[in-house]
Amino acid sequence: MADRKRIDEATGTSTVGHEWDGIEELDTPMPRWWLWTFYASIVWAAGYVVLYPAWPMLNSATQGVLGWSSRGDLEREMQAHAERRAPITNAIAATALTDLPAKPELMQAAVQGGAAAFRVHCVQCHGAGGAGVKKLYPSLTDDDWLWGGDLASIEYTIAHGIRNPDHKATRVSQMPAFGRDGILDAGQIADVVSHVRVISGQEKPSAAAARGAVLFQANCAVCHGATGAGDRTVGAPKLTDAVWLYGGDRDSLTATIAQPRNGVMPRWAHRLDPVTVKMLATYVYSLGGGEKAAPPVASNEGQGADGQP
Amino acid sequence: MASPDDLTGPAAPLYEKRKGVYPKKVDGPFRRFKWAIMGITLAIYYGTPWIRWDRGPYAPDQAVLVDLANRRFYMFQIEIWPHEFYYVAGLLIMAGIGLFLVTSAVGRAWCGYACPQTVWTDLFQHVDRLVDGDRNAQVRLANGPWTFEKTSKRTIKYLIYLTIAFWTGGAWIMYFADAPTLTADFWTGQAAPIAYGTVAVLTATTFILGGFMREQVCIYMCPWPRIQTAMMDEKSLLVTYKDWRGEPRGSVKKAQAHPGAFGDCIDCNQCVAVCPTGIDIREGPQIGCITCALCIDACDDVMGQIGRPRGLIDYCTLDDAAVEKAGGIGKPVRKTLFRLRTLAYFGVWCAIGAAMLFSLGQRTRLDLAVQHERSPLYVQLSDGHIRNNYTLKLRNMETRPRRVAVTVDGLSGAALWTEAGSRETAKQRIEIALAPDSVTRVRLFVAAPGDGPARQDFTIATRGLDGDPRGDSDIIQFDRPEAGQ
Numbered sequence: 001m002a003d004r005k006r007i008d009e010a011t012g013t014s015t016v017g018h019e020w021d022g023i024e025e026l027d028t029p030m031p032r033w034w035l036w037t038f039y040a041s042i043v044w045a046a047g048y049v050v051l052y053p054a055w056p057m058l059n060s061a062t063q064g065v066l067g068w069s070s071r072g073d074l075e076r077e078m079q080a081h082a083e084r085r086a087p088i089t090n091a092i093a094a095t096a097l098t099d100l101p102a103k104p105e106l107m108q109a110a111v112q113g114g115a116a117a118f119r120v121h122c123v124q125c126h127g128a129g130g131a132g133v134k135k136l137y138p139s140l141t142d143d144d145w146l147w148g149g150d151l152a153s154i155e156y157t158i159a160h161g162i163r164n165p166d167h168k169a170t171r172v173s174q175m176p177a178f179g180r181d182g183i184l185d186a187g188q189i190a191d192v193v194s195h196v197r198v199i200s201g202q203e204k205p206s207a208a209a210a211r212g213a214v215l216f217q218a219n220c221a222v223c224h225g226a227t228g229a230g231d232r233t234v235g236a237p238k239l240t241d242a243v244w245l246y247g248g249d250r251d252s253l254t255a256t257i258a259q260p261r262n263g264v265m266p267r268w269a270h271r272l273d274p275v276t277v278k279m280l281a282t283y284v285y286s287l288g289g290g291e292k293a294a295p296p297v298a299s300n301e302g303q304g305a306d307g308q309p
Numbered sequence: 310m311a312s313p314d315d316l317t318g319p320a321a322p323l324y325e326k327r328k329g330v331y332p333k334k335v336d337g338p339f340r341r342f343k344w345a346i347m348g349i350t351l352a353i354y355y356g357t358p359w360i361r362w363d364r365g366p367y368a369p370d371q372a373v374l375v376d377l378a379n380r381r382f383y384m385f386q387i388e389i390w391p392h393e394f395y396y397v398a399g400l401l402i403m404a405g406i407g408l409f410l411v412t413s414a415v416g417r418a419w420c421g422y423a424c425p426q427t428v429w430t431d432l433f434q435h436v437d438r439l440v441d442g443d444r445n446a447q448v449r450l451a452n453g454p455w456t457f458e459k460t461s462k463r464t465i466k467y468l469i470y471l472t473i474a475f476w477t478g479g480a481w482i483m484y485f486a487d488a489p490t491l492t493a494d495f496w497t498g499q500a501a502p503i504a505y506g507t508v509a510v511l512t513a514t515t516f517i518l519g520g521f522m523r524e525q526v527c528i529y530m531c532p533w534p535r536i537q538t539a540m541m542d543e544k545s546l547l548v549t550y551k552d553w554r555g556e557p558r559g560s561v562k563k564a565q566a567h568p569g570a571f572g573d574c575i576d577c578n579q580c581v582a583v584c585p586t587g588i589d590i591r592e593g594p595q596i597g598c599i600t601c602a603l604c605i606d607a608c609d610d611v612m613g614q615i616g617r618p619r620g621l622i623d624y625c626t627l628d629d630a631a632v633e634k635a636g637g638i639g640k641p642v643r644k645t646l647f648r649l650r651t652l653a654y655f656g657v658w659c660a661i662g663a664a665m666l667f668s669l670g671q672r673t674r675l676d677l678a679v680q681h682e683r684s685p686l687y688v689q690l691s692d693g694h695i696r697n698n699y700t701l702k703l704r705n706m707e708t709r710p711r712r713v714a715v716t717v718d719g720l721s722g723a724a725l726w727t728e729a730g731s732r733e734t735a736k737q738r739i740e741i742a743l744a745p746d747s748v749t750r751v752r753l754f755v756a757a758p759g760d761g762p763a764r765q766d767f768t769i770a771t772r773g774l775d776g777d778p779r780g781d782s783d784i785i786q787f788d789r790p791e792a793g794q
Contacts, residue, residue, distance in 0.1 A: 131685030141698075143732060144691040201693075241691030242759070286728060288688060288698060288754055 089113075093275045097151050098293060100282055107282060114283025117276050121268065130287045135246050137263070141287040144243035146235045147171050149291035153232075155281035161267025162235070170267055173234040178219065179258025188215055193253045199228045199240050200248060329451055330524060330587035332434055333444035333579070337606025346422045347431055355476070358483035362386075367745035368708035375485050381746070387669060388746075390706055392676075399665045403658055410654035412540045414646050415624075416547045420533065421601035426526050427585075429477070429519035433470060434585060440466040444582055470520040471512070478511030524586035527599055534596050542627075544648060548600045549625035550580070550591040553634040561615055573621050579611050580604035580622055590622060675713060676704035677771045677781040679753075686788040690732075690756060694722075695789045699753040703771060705743035712774045715739050715753065720767035720787055722758045727751050740774065755787065763791045 005017040008026055016027045048054065052064040082089075088109050092100070100107045118130070125137040132139030138146065147157050157171055164170040178184040184192065188211075195212030197203040217226065223236040230238035237245065245263075246256050268277055284290075362372035362385055369376065374383040382389040382397065389396050411418050420427060440462055441447045450459055482504050483491060494500040495508075518526055527534065541547070552572075559571030574591070581589045583604060588597040590604050602624070609619040629639030682698040690696050705711050716738045717723045724735035728751075735756065743749050753769070765787045772780030 127684075129682070129684030131688075139685070139688065141685060141688045142690055142696075238691065242693040243689055243691045288696060290731075292731065 089275050092278060097155055097278055097281060100151070100278075107286075110279045110282040111286045113276070114279035114281070114286075117272065117280050118283050121272070122280070125265075130284060132245075135252070138245050139243075140284050141289055142243055143289040143291075144238060144241055145232065145289065145291070146237055146245075148232050149285070149289050150293040151281055151285050151290070152293060154284050154290075155277060157265070158280050158284075159267060159269035159277050162265040163262060164264070164267050167267055171235055173223070173236065174262060175223070175236075175260035177259045179254075184215065184219065184257070188212075189254055189257050192216055192220070192257060193250055196228065196239050196253055197248070197250070200242070201240075202248060327525060328587060329448070330585065331437075331444045331447040331451070332585045332587075332603070333582040333607075334438055335583040335603050335607050335610070337603075337609060339602035339606045343422060343431065343601065343603075347428050350423060350425075350428050351432070355480045358480065358488040364388075364708050367710075369487055371487055373484060374487070377485060388706065388708070390704070393672070396665060396669070399661060403661050403665075406654055406658045406661065409540055410651060410658055412537050413542065413545055413654060414651045415600075416541055416545045417534070417537055417598070417600040420527065420537075420599035424533075424599075426518065426531070427599060427601065429473075429515060430523045430585065432473065433519045433523070436466060436469050436473070440469065467520070470516055474512045474515035474519065475508070477515045478508040481511050482507050524597065524599075527586060528597050534599075538596070542650070544626050544628055544645060544650070546624045546626055546642075546645060547594055548590060548598060548602055548605065548622065549594070549630055550574075550622050551620070551625065551630070551633065552591070552593075555591070555621050573612070573617050575611070575615065577611055579607040583607040673779040673781060674706040675711070675771060675773055675777075675780050676706065677769065677783050678702040678704075679769050679783040679785045681785055681788075687790065689759070689790065693759045694756045695759045695787075696754055696756045697787050699755065699769065699785065701751045701753050701769070701771075703741065703743055703749045703751060705745060705747060705749065708746045710745045711743045713741055713743055713771050713780065714774055715741060715751075715769065715771050717755060718768040718770060718782075720755070720757050720765065721761075723767070724756045726754050732756060757787060759789060761787075761789055763789050765789075 004019060005014055005027075007014055008024070011026060011028075013029075014027045015024045018025055049062075050064065051066045052068055053061045054064065055062045088106075091106055092110050092113070095103065095106060100110055118126075119128075122130075125133065126140055127133055127137070130140035132141075143149070145153070147153055147162070160167060160170045162171040163173075176183060178192075179186070179189055191208045191212035192215050193212070194203060194206055194209040195216050198205050198209040198212075203209065216224075216228070220228075223234055224230055224239055225236075228239035230236045242248075244252070246252055246261060268280070272280070357373050358371065360372035361370050362383075363370055364383070368388070369383065371383065372385050374381075376383065380391045387396075408419055437447060441450050450462065453459060479495070482495075482500075486504070491500060491504065495504060522530075555572040555574030557571055558574040558576040559567075560575050564571045564575075580591065581587075581604075583606070584590070585601060585603065586597045586599055588595060590598060605620075605622050605624070608622040612619050612621055624642075625633070625639065626645055629645070632639050678701070680700040680702070682700060686697070688696040688698070701715065703713065703715075705713075715725065717725060724732070724737070725739050726732060726735040727739060727741070730739070732754070735754075739753075741749065741751060766784050767787055768782050768784050770780060770782035772778050
């Protein structure tokens with residue numbers, strides 16, 4: 001091939017000696033500026049290899065003498081961002097949770113910070129905007145609270161979680177599995193369901209409901225109260241209202257009494273810093289169902305058995 | 310086959326060198342009119358930002374202010390918010406139709422008298438005459454060698470150019486911030502970088518466009534002359550050389566020697582000498598003519614000196630030109646100006662203006678926009694009621710704090726409360742305090758009985774509680790769970 005090199009008449013340049021169907025390639029010399037750029041690139045690359053991470057080794061790449069890493073870059077940016085936010089974060093940290101609503105600007109910042117944290121940590125179960133998931137996870141936007149809807153109660157629930165077996169201070173209560181464990185038979189459960197539907201205004205009083213009322217007093221009233229008003233100190237839901245976490249129709253109620261869910265929520269105090277937990281509490285509080293704290297009383301009456309708000 | 314080089318032709322240069330234009334000083338009614346227009350327009354441009362206008366403690370006291378940072382436009386007692394930008398659009402439409410009107414009536418009067426390019430070029434040409442002397446001196450200086458005199462004169466002239474240009478750029482930024490504050494900030498180095506950048510750019514463009522480009526802008530760069538030729542008709546007034554009266558040209562002596570053989574034009578070239586765009590009007594209507602009418606002044610002056618009637622060059626319509634050429638007498642100017650087309654333009658112009666004034670007088674300065682929160686659409690409350698959440702944007706466009714009421718209509722049993730309240734304090738009507746000249750965002754909770762349609766439209770309304778009961782309302786949806794859920 002190479003012996004077919006010839007000087008092209010039109011340009012005066014040598015060809016490379018290849019020829020395809022009469023098409024030849026000129027061996028035009030590279031411009032000098034191109035060569036200089038190429039040499040400069042080599043020099044630059046040598047410097048780069050020394051200064052920055054470059055050669056892949058068995059476990060990691062060479063580090064480079066500057067010690068630069070993209071992870072470090074991100075860390076610096078996060079640091080700078082935290083510094084920018086520091087004044088407002090510190091102000092929120094220094095303000096007692098229950099004093100926040102009286103400071104609208106701080107409260108607004110806390111709610112927005114809480115909204116951001118909520119989107120990262122909470123929406124997986126509680127849904128966007130805290131709407132909850134029917135028959136699985138409670139809505140945080142309504143006015144029915146299992147464990148209390150004032151700021152302190154919400155913060156406690158977020159910090160300590162619900163039914164965390166490895167945590168002493170967690171919110172905990174256990175509804176017996178009346179059906180599975182044979183405490184009540186199917187007929188009795190049906191009677192209790194009738195009673196619950198009567199006190200929640202979904203059915204008219206009946207003989208079954210009357211039988212259920214007796215069973216209710218014996219088995220359920222200790223937690224749910226004689227009237228079914230619920231008890232927040234043990235997270236026993238109110239049974240007389242229109243809000244049903246696991247459904248208020250006959251089938252759902254029967255299933256719940258037979259084998260309760262006893263839902264679990266992780267605790268966040270050891271995963272999030274106290275300010276974030278505080279901001280999450282203000283956000284949940286602001287969703288529409290936030291309650292004013294009960295007026296302080298002399299005894300521990302307002303608190304649960306183990307000092308929980 | 311011909312090489313591509315052959316297609317371009319032999320020696321046509323790609324660029325033409327600018328021919329120098331050194332307009333001669335002239336005096337006359339049109340020149341004095343131009344002085345007046347120049348004085349008025351420059352005074353408006355430089356002076357307007359310094360007019361004060363008291364709007365109370367919650368709004369700036371500058372009469373004309375384009376407050377881009379806060380998105381407000383103030384013009385005397387009118388304040389325009391971004392969503393009312395259609396008023397500015399209306400003004401632009403009026404400006405457009407105003408130009409149609411002026412063009413169809415008096416041709417390129419905008420170009421000749423009021424266009425900033427014309428006004429500033431005129432100003433710079435006066436500077437030329439002030440420093441270099443009149444036309445002949447200017448030509449001599451331009452063609453002469455670079456002596457000390459030329460250098461010093463050029464230096465002085467360009468310094469004056471720069472001063473005017475800088476002042477022009479400096480005045481522009483005053484429309485966008487409080488003028489006295491900005492001036493102080495500007496000279497102490499505390500103004501925003503954009504202010505210095507804007508002044509620098511406008512100084513450069515004024516210096517270049519007014520000092521050097523001049524008539525080239527009109528002839529080569531500006532689209533307006535092309536558009537205008539489409540809007541003029543045979544009844545538009547044009548600066549016209551009346552060739553039927555002037556031709557053939559001949560000096561006064563020749564005319565005396567051969568009575569009747571020559572027209573009125575004595576070929577003195579004064580009309581060319583005074584022209585700021587350097588054209589010869591005797592060649593007929595042309596794109597280079599901005600109809601500044603200075604040639605009319607020059608020609609009338611000459612005609613007066615040699616005892617011939619004025620108006621050899623004059624404003625004249627194409628129709629009248631034909632009539633006069635045939636020996637008749639053209640229509641009076643009044644009839645030329647008031648004809649169907651100009652009156653129609655004027656009517657449209659007035660109608661838009663009147664509509665805008667009416668709408669300005671009628672507009673309420675309280676505006677409500679409601680957004681339905683969609684996550685969740687509705688909330689089941691424990692007593693069987695349903696709650697929907699809304700975000701209200703209440704725009705108080707007055708420069709005073711206001712109290713307004715928010716009510717709902719068409720949703721029976723509805724109770725309202727905001728984040729500041731609670732369901733226990735819910736009412737049929739809530740009162741909200743609005744900060745002056747700002748948008749207040751309020752989360753509104755609306756609870757209503759659960760038995761009702763799954764989707765229901767109702768009205769949220771707001772009105773003032775402080776004397777002006779006008780307000781705004783918005784129709785929005787109330788959602789309930791579908792039956793069976």
